[in-house]
Amino acid sequence: MTVEVELRAARVRYGPLEALHGVDLAFPAARVSVLIGRNGAGRTTTLRALVGAVPLSAGTCRWQGRDVTDLPAYRRARLGLAFVPAEHAIFGSLTVAENLGPRARTAPEVADTFPELLPLLDRRAETLSGGQQQLVALCRALLRRPRLLLLDEPDRGLAPAVVARLHRRLLELAAADGRTVILAAQALPPTLTAAGVVHVLHRGRVAFSGEPGELRLSE
Incomplete structure (x- = not known):
């Protein structure tokens, strides 16, 4: 397995509280990985x-074999990383088309993956529902065609059919285009049983790492 990005003995602190307790996590290249855990x-x-x-208080982060622990977020973005947080991922004062960029009206990422956005392109993003705003954030990330795509609970507010279409697209990006995707969720989605690796976190520690089938056997 070729590793795209990994954390080694990583610790993160928020003031006096430690959120990650020396975790080792490796995410394979050109696959979809799912990071599971409760809130x-x-x-x-x-x-x-x-x-x-967020800075590591201990440990390292390596991307494509390079130590990027001290590399700021904007430089990682320039190297091909895109991140869609669970909330506040769009510019509300801009239209949907302005959020998506010049390819908004012609890109297959819009027409094929999120056709629901087509009639909304001229609306200001702040007037959209939570689910529609999530589609804008996801579509904007896909339009960047990043090498490494990180998604934090991307299914929030989305209909099951849209979630299934999104997951299918993510698997296609990994298999056909060699992109690496890391998706965080509270449980393994049934439409991502073809994911490469599943990591389960519990109270800041790794409780399980393996393939989706192994996770089902361990439950």
Whole structure:
């Protein structure tokens, strides 16, 4: 297995509280990985550590074999990383088309993956429902065509059919385009049983790492 990005003995502190307790997590290249855990388990902190949005108090972050522990988030973004947080991921004062960029009206990421956005392109993003805003954030990330895509609970507010379409697209991006995707969720979605690796976090520690089939056997 070729590793795209990993955390080694990573610790993250928020003041006196430690959110990650020396975790070792490796995410395979050109696959979809799922990071599972209840609220407070450390899922979002893990993603933010990979992005560079929170500093490690100990340990390292390596991307493509390079130590990027001290590399700021904006430089990781320039290298091909995109992150969609669970909330506040769009510019509300801009239209949907302005949020998405110049390819909004012609890109297959819109027409094929999120056709629901087509009639909304001229609306200001702040007037959309929570689910529609989530689609804008996800579509904008896909339009960047990042090498490494991190998604924090991307199914919030989305209909099951849209979630299934999103997951199918993510699996296609990994298999056909060699993209690496890390998706955080509270449980393994049934439409992502073809994911490469599942990591389960519990109170800031790794409780399980393996393939989806192994997770079902361990439950």
